[in-house]
Amino acid sequence: MSPLNTIPLFTLLLFVACHSPVQQAMEEEEADEPAFAMQETLAAGDTGMAQLAAGFTKTDRLVKLCQHWELENMEGVSSVELVMDENNVRIFPQLNIFKDSSVVENARNNSMRIGRWSLPSPDTLLLQFPGNQQKKYELRNVTSRNLYLVSRGKEGQPLYLRLSSDGLVHKNPYNDPFHPVNVQWRIPPRKPESDSAIHARVLGCLKFYALYFRDNIKRQKTRISFLGLPTIFQWYSRGIGLPEKEALHETWVHCFYNRRQAEKGYEILRRLIVDYDFNWPDGAPVWVYETHSVLEQMYHKLDAIGKAAP
Numbered sequence: 001m002s003p004l005n006t007i008p009l010f011t012l013l014l015f016v017a018c019h020s021p022v023q024q025a026m027e028e029e030e031a032d033e034p035a036f037a038m039q040e041t042l043a044a045g046d047t048g049m050a051q052l053a054a055g056f057t058k059t060d061r062l063v064k065l066c067q068h069w070e071l072e073n074m075e076g077v078s079s080v081e082l083v084m085d086e087n088n089v090r091i092f093p094q095l096n097i098f099k100d101s102s103v104v105e106n107a108r109n110n111s112m113r114i115g116r117w118s119l120p121s122p123d124t125l126l127l128q129f130p131g132n133q134q135k136k137y138e139l140r141n142v143t144s145r146n147l148y149l150v151s152r153g154k155e156g157q158p159l160y161l162r163l164s165s166d167g168l169v170h171k172n173p174y175n176d177p178f179h180p181v182n183v184q185w186r187i188p189p190r191k192p193e194s195d196s197a198i199h200a201r202v203l204g205c206l207k208f209y210a211l212y213f214r215d216n217i218k219r220q221k222t223r224i225s226f227l228g229l230p231t232i233f234q235w236y237s238r239g240i241g242l243p244e245k246e247a248l249h250e251t252w253v254h255c256f257y258n259r260r261q262a263e264k265g266y267e268i269l270r271r272l273i274v275d276y277d278f279n280w281p282d283g284a285p286v287w288v289y290e291t292h293s294v295l296e297q298m299y300h301k302l303d304a305i306g307k308a309a310p
Helices: 003-014 058-064 180-186 195-218 259-275 287-308
Strands: 023-025 049-051 068-070 094-097 102-105 113-121 124-129 133-140 146-152 158-164 168-170 223-225 234-236 239-241
Touching (some): 068 158, 102 124, 113 180, 180 195, 195 259, 239 287, 259 287
Antiparallel strands (some): 049 168, 068 094, 094 102, 102 113, 113 124, 124 133, 133 146, 146 158
16 A cells, blocks of 8 residues: 555544534545446345335335334424433434344434334334333334334323335345444443453444445445444545544443443554555545445454454
8 A cells, every 4th residue: 555545544543623524425526437346345145235116015014114214304203202312312213124023223322222023913013122121103104115103102192203214125134234233332231341342342333334334335325424323433535533532422432331441442443543554445436435445444454453362
């Protein structure tokens, strides 16, 4: 790798005053170069995406219910109770439902939960979470692009939630960044972890973000949103940065047992960025392709470091 290409990853550690936005554009750049061939090293099995048909009937409800559902705008909620938690912290309602009966609720929030889903009746969606917690929704006006749910509020009043989807699903659900296997690193442990466990948690972080960038590319998004996701990286065109350790975001700390262990995770990433070189691919139509590639390289390098450790 040329010295010029090593500059972004190394020096961006110094640009701590520049914070990456919640959303960043990913418009294609004009170029006369040959088409860019995206390389993938983490996605397994069938790496394609399936487009669900626009039509929807009750007979295929089980199939088409299994996709990403998220709140498009505030018109989709009937009460502030649906977008604020008990600590008055903003919630970004989202359901990621999978064919293996797993579900991830509110992945864009610290209160993210992993559980199981079922349809005890044709018009009832039941979510069950650890600790015998559950949430029940009435299914209304379900289509392959819209999910209209009704639940009960604290006072027993009906609460209406309208979620939307693009109708795209990963043919191999384990390639979905929001599948439970790819968000386990965000579940804080109940006791302090060993250095090897913290290393594995950081490795899970790198895999998630590599798959997340890939997911946005596959969905042909024009903007990539980091809204509500754990904040540790600062994203730039041909660059990945970190904040100062003293400025670690609470969403990163939340993924660990305590701040001290979160700082250990930070140091793992910092050493990875400072001590090793990564190749930024040439000819990519959008900066997101470049970042996806480097995140995969970072994952494999950290994985190799872990396997070589005594």
